[in-house]
Amino acid sequence: MSDTKQRYSLVGTEGPKAVAAGLTTGEWFRSEVPRKRMKELMRRSDGPALRDTALWLGLMLASGVAGGLLWGTWWAVPCFLVYGVLYGSASDSRWHECGHGTAFRTRRYNDVVYQIASFMMMRDPTVFRWGHTRHHTDTLIVGRDPEIQVMRPARLAKVLANFVGLVDVPVALVTLVRHAAGRLGGEETTFVPEQERAKVYRTARISLVIYLVAIAVAVATGSILPLMYVGGPRIYGTFMHVIYGWTQHAGMGENVLDHRLNTRTVRMCRINRFLYWNMNYHVEHHMFPIVPYHRLPELHEEIAYDLAPAYPSIWAAYREIVPAVLNQLRDPAHYVRRELPEGAAPFHEGQPAH
Amino acid sequence: MWIAACEVDDVDPDDVIGVQHDGEDYAIFRSPEDEYFATAGHCTHERELLCDGLVMDGEIECPRHLGRFAYATGTAQGAPVLVDLRTYPTKVADGVVYLDTSGTPA
Numbered sequence: 001m002s003d004t005k006q007r008y009s010l011v012g013t014e015g016p017k018a019v020a021a022g023l024t025t026g027e028w029f030r031s032e033v034p035r036k037r038m039k040e041l042m043r044r045s046d047g048p049a050l051r052d053t054a055l056w057l058g059l060m061l062a063s064g065v066a067g068g069l070l071w072g073t074w075w076a077v078p079c080f081l082v083y084g085v086l087y088g089s090a091s092d093s094r095w096h097e098c099g100h101g102t103a104f105r106t107r108r109y110n111d112v113v114y115q116i117a118s119f120m121m122m123r124d125p126t127v128f129r130w131g132h133t134r135h136h137t138d139t140l141i142v143g144r145d146p147e148i149q150v151m152r153p154a155r156l157a158k159v160l161a162n163f164v165g166l167v168d169v170p171v172a173l174v175t176l177v178r179h180a181a182g183r184l185g186g187e188e189t190t191f192v193p194e195q196e197r198a199k200v201y202r203t204a205r206i207s208l209v210i211y212l213v214a215i216a217v218a219v220a221t222g223s224i225l226p227l228m229y230v231g232g233p234r235i236y237g238t239f240m241h242v243i244y245g246w247t248q249h250a251g252m253g254e255n256v257l258d259h260r261l262n263t264r265t266v267r268m269c270r271i272n273r274f275l276y277w278n279m280n281y282h283v284e285h286h287m288f289p290i291v292p293y294h295r296l297p298e299l300h301e302e303i304a305y306d307l308a309p310a311y312p313s314i315w316a317a318y319r320e321i322v323p324a325v326l327n328q329l330r331d332p333a334h335y336v337r338r339e340l341p342e343g344a345a346p347f348h349e350g351q352p353a354h
Numbered sequence: 355m356w357i358a359a360c361e362v363d364d365v366d367p368d369d370v371i372g373v374q375h376d377g378e379d380y381a382i383f384r385s386p387e388d389e390y391f392a393t394a395g396h397c398t399h400e401r402e403l404l405c406d407g408l409v410m411d412g413e414i415e416c417p418r419h420l421g422r423f424a425y426a427t428g429t430a431q432g433a434p435v436l437v438d439l440r441t442y443p444t445k446v447a448d449g450v451v452y453l454d455t456s457g458t459p460a
Contacts, residue, residue, distance in 0.1 A: 039408075043408075100420050101415075102420065129433055129434070130434065133419050133434045136419055137400060137418075137419070195436065196433060288417070289417075289418065289420060290407065290408055290415065290417045290418075290420060
């Protein structure tokens with residue numbers, strides 16, 4: 001294992017150091033929001049997510065049918081581009097929000113969409129729920145957070161290959177087979193409780209059967225079309241979820257206890273906010289994960305006085321991210337540190353950021 | 355031991371407040387039917403104050419990882435909370451909510 005991979009491993013050397021430094025039990029900074037206002041922002045409803053889910057699945061259905069009818073012509077390309085992005089990218093934010101249980105008021109709706117989106121993203125719903133729970137406990141704490149996408153120094157070949165899922169998908173398939181065989185990986189055992197593991201194995205067996213059926217149909221028909229619908233979009237349509245995902249934390253401070261130091265909020269257009277379910281308001285989401293995605297713009301206005309200014313666009317965020325990540329190849333101690341507006345609460349670092 | 359936790363109107367209907375006694379945190383709930391319930395103040399998953407969470411449909415949702423408990427019984431409703439909350443008996447007298455800190459195992 002390389003030094004970098006070893007440092008970020010959940011069973012490596014850095015996790016125990018973070019625990020010893022008090023980073024895993026420290027209080028994270030939260031902006032002050034009056035209880036009355038927070039109750040309004042936390043309030044659940046089914047309406048927005050039902051509308052967005054109908055649009056999401058409806059567009060998938062329409063683009064998928066059109067792509068199938070036009071298969072063999074160039075007109076199928078834009079159809080499957082739409083289908084692929086809805087499947088391989090938009091599912092990421094559906095997985096995320098429904099995993100938190102905040103998208104819908106009705107828990108059953110959250111659970112159903114969570115299972116569908118987990119399958120599309122090739123994530124085990126149980127393992128990734130616990131992994132994401134840890135991400136919220138120990139955001140960008142090295143050796144503790146299983147979701148650090150861009151390490152220092154970045155493993156550039158890997159992160160670039162993942163724009164078309166070339167690392168994530170093979171890893172997901174190997175993991176799927178391992179789970180179907182009734183085994184967890186070493187890191188997974190650090191955050192998935194014993195009593196949750198049977199669910200992992202059962203889900204993996206169901207998913208594996210679906211993939212095997214899709215492959216069998218593709219072989220029997222001599223066409224890759226079945227895989228354009230099932231599994232394939234995690235390769236050809238996943239690039240947007242990587243583009244969104246990098247804006248969250250790449251190049252920011254590690255081992256801090258203030259999401260304003262390790263997370264970005266980026267303004268995005270209506271289409272991107274639909275695909276990404278408002279997770280561009282990422283500082284706000286981490287500070288108050290209990291607020292549903294459709295109330296995050298209001299939460300942003302509520303606590304803007306305490307936050308560094310939002311990046312005006314994805315492009316603006318990348319103008320910072322790319323040089324920062326390239327700098328970190330030479331100097332892994334380099335990180336982006338934002339300036340807070342006058343009057344904002346000072347950074348709560350826990351220990352000096354690095 | 356019974357202690358005075360709060361005034362009845364300190365808690366809105368269908369809401370929660372946090373109270374401290376002898377360094378211990380407790381959560382006091384008022385149902386939409388104006389019944390009062392008390393539980394331990396912190397989530398059993400990680401040490402997070404439940405009084406900052408969302409009360410909905412007889413449950414309290416932890417503000418950090420969104421684990422839910424039935425506040426009347428303390429029963430954990432599923433991942434990421436797997437351990438029930440401790441609950442405490444309550445009574446109301448002369449506009450004051452009392453809780454019995456000797457409690458009952460959840």
